[in-house]
Amino acid sequence: MKSLQIAWKDTLTRFRDWKALVGLLGAPLIISTLIGLAFGNIGGLGGTEAPISNIEMILVNQDAGDLGANYEEVLTSEGLQDLLNVRQMNDLEAARAEIEAGNARGVLFIPAGFSDALIPEEGSTGEEAMSGSVELYLDPAANISPFIIQSIVEQITAGANTILLAAGVTADQIVEQAELLGPAMENLAPVLTAELQPENFDFSSQKLTLNKIEVGEARESFSPFAFFIPGMAVFFLMFSMFDGSRSILLEESRGTLPRLMTTPTPIWQIILGKMGGTFMTGLLQFTILVIASTLIFGISWGSSIPGLITVVVLTVFAASGLGALLTVFARNETQASIVGSAVSLVFGALGGSFFPAENFSGVINVISKFTLNRWAMQGLTTLTIRQGGFNDILLEAGILGAIGLVTFSLALWAFQRRFVK
């Protein structure tokens, strides 16, 4: 099929152009590295400023004891001030409604008597004491923020548990040893027992610092690269897809497209070949970025290879279709270049290539859903951050596929109308 010959020729010429290669592969890797080093804590080289900020969270603390206060203090501490935007509410149902309305990514519910349940009253058994629990409600529509919230809460909970356990074990051992030491020490036992009661510990004085944020079921360390590499990959993919589509106009002005049309090759095959070349270039670009980022930064693209292939192929399909559709309406290469760059930037900003789109609220959040970056990023971060499987990316795959199918078909039709005079 001649379309494949044209597509292969385009891919070959693109990858032979070192200037184009810088844009295709160099820029996304370099910029991701710079952003990752600036915001992450990679190998101790970077800062520790949170790459993701102002995650909306609600705390419903009905506990009057120290443990509830401890959660509250850590969540509203200075160290998490930039990362979390914690609001306090009293009504759990109202707080959950905020998640459904898209105004919050997570709700931590600390029930009344939580501290009392964990810190046993005198005479009660340990089994009863450990039955208290907090409840965490997360936004299923978001990928990154809920996992950060979950990780922080898990850190606080783990820290509190460690202290409680250590305190209990130490008190029991000292009392036990005191009895064995003989009558001289007998009087110590009741004193120690009384002093080592957990309520005498000031949990709020414990410094539960956030050393790392653990996310996902696999509890992998959250790396900023897991967000920024896909973000930059999609962002630069858009550029290269617009650039690739623009090559049709370039071929028109250079005379190779008219010459192609004087060969016994149907026009639809020529256009399909040109668009196919853009698609192949994008596919190769994304594949190399996936491999390079895995080898260089060690980021995990998830455990679902079929899921990753599906998202990547459909993202490239949608991007190349959109690029072609916008190009077909451009008057010339310059106009196509300007429109392509503008759309790439706007889609990148609105679609979550730079900041998690799930943190957008209101109209911006709605508009964001009209960008293919949003769905591509959602699909990719589902795999890289949530470590989701094939079934978890079906919605994103469907939307990307639909965008690709519609834009590709329209562009194929419109290009034929444009060039057959």
Add this chain to the structure above:
Amino acid sequence: MTDTILHAENLHKSFDEINAVNGVSFEIQRGEILSLLGPNGAGKTTTISMLSGLLKPTQGQAYIDGHSVLSDAEAVKQTIGVVPQEIALYPTLSARENLAFWGKMYGLRGSYLQERIAAVLEVAGLAERADAKVETYSGGMKRRINIAVGLLHQPKVLYMDEPTVGIDPQSRRRILDTVMELNQSGLTVLYTTHYMEEAEELSNRIGIIDHGQLIALGSQSELTKTVGEFDIVRIGLEPDGLDYAALSAALQKIAGVNQALIEDDELILQAQEANAVLSKIVSTIDKANGRIRSIKIEEPNLEAVFLHLTGRALRD
């Protein structure tokens, strides 16, 4: 010349309000070189574009080797080879890669494709540089590969649209020689140019095209006969702020002077028996305070024909 291989009948092409081609009709015999001679924008490329299936005629019909450009474009495209005015090649691919790609577009495959690539590289004289990227070639070399692409599938008719534009005289000479050699091997050529000398040297017949109309068609001798006894007199003038309009009007009043126009400080006159009226011409220029730099009298040629038919110089 035994039979018609190309027949164009009343071709029209309009772009919005502009009539680029307006009722062009001609035939080309098998084995003939026919040149379409005309200034830039005359409609030569549009005519070739319609004959190659690139543009649909607004009106009219054309047949190439019996195939209609309207209803059997695929067969037409297989029959013709096209050498466009632009260097329509991929600069980052080598000549061999370019030829392989274009050959595949004509449906050539495998060893036959390789044979054809080798053959056309020989024609272009670039076999030794075949694996160098086209972007490293000189203008003339690019032009030769541009021609080689059009020969890959061994077309019956070769369209060459101003193939010598922008190249050095040596490369131009080589291309003209190639065209003549190809024609001697039996290839029919439709050649467009705005260089009178090329049309005169190459063509069996010449069509003069202007403002989208074919205003004359015939062999060079047939065309020059239409001018009759008119010679072309070229007089170079010193640029001294002459009133050219007044001078032109005065010169046309001289008996025997048919046309007088001034272009880039050169006076171009069409005159019957130029030697007889030359003294009157010089005298008129002198009265107008013009200073003569050079005088040249030319026998009737295609330029004279064009001037005679349009009232304008060919290079206008």
